[in-house]
Amino acid sequence: MISLFFKATVSLIGAAAGLAAGLSYTLFIFGFKNASSIGNPQTTLPIAFFSFCLFLFLFTDKGEAAEVIMSGDIGWFLLVGVLGAGMSFIFYVIDIGFTPPSTASMVAxxxxxxxxxxxxxxxxxxxxxxxxxxxxxxxxxxxxxxxxxxxx
Missing domain, CATH: 1.10.287 (Helix Hairpins)
Known part of the structure; x- marks a missing residue:
């Protein structure tokens, strides 16, 4: 454990995961910027999103995913998914045509x-x-x- 100011601690795995997330986001921004110069941003972003979802599906615990579907909290999962990810993704795709990638990345x-x-x-x-x-x-x-x- 790495002790940061006061009582906050970060494990090596947590620090590595945070750095990997930042690197992944950076790669996504650069990849999206290059893909947007070739094609339409409103088309490129959903393709990238669904490709990433398919990639992550390979690493998903299928048993836990099935338990979520049968959970009594499925309504909350759907609400958070639709409002927290779905609607924001739709607004992001619509707005990306009016916003330069550099501005969009700063807002993100x-x-x-x-x-x-x-x-x-x-x-x-x-x-x-x-x-x-x-x-x-x-x-x-x-x-x-x-x-x-x-x-x-």
Whole structure:
């Protein structure tokens, strides 16, 4: 365990997963930007999304997936899936035609902040100092990047 400020700890697997997520997102942004220059962004994004879903299906525990379908909480799963992923994906695909990829990627960086605030406001989660610091750091970085972009 790596001890970060105060009582926050991060395991080696957690740190590696976080770095892998950042690398994957970076590869997606660059790949999407290159694919968008060849084809229509509204077509490219759903193809990339469904390709990734098919790839992840190979690593899915099929037994656990079947248990979710039979769960009494299936309505909540569908609600979170449709509103949290489905509707946002549809809006993103519609909007990507009007927004340059560089701007869209900066806006997407705020996603962890909104997810954290959702957890605090609706789920009653508590944030540690390092988590709050991380949210502020993300917001400052996005603000600086957007102001640098506008001055170019």
């Amino acid at each position: 960086m705020v996603e962890p902040v909104t997810a954290s605030l959702f957890g605090v406001l609706l789920m009653g989660d508590n944030l540690t100092f390092i988590q709050i610091f991380g949210m502020v750091f993300i917001l400052c970085t996005v603000s600086v990047l957007s102001s640098v972009k506008q001055s170019d």
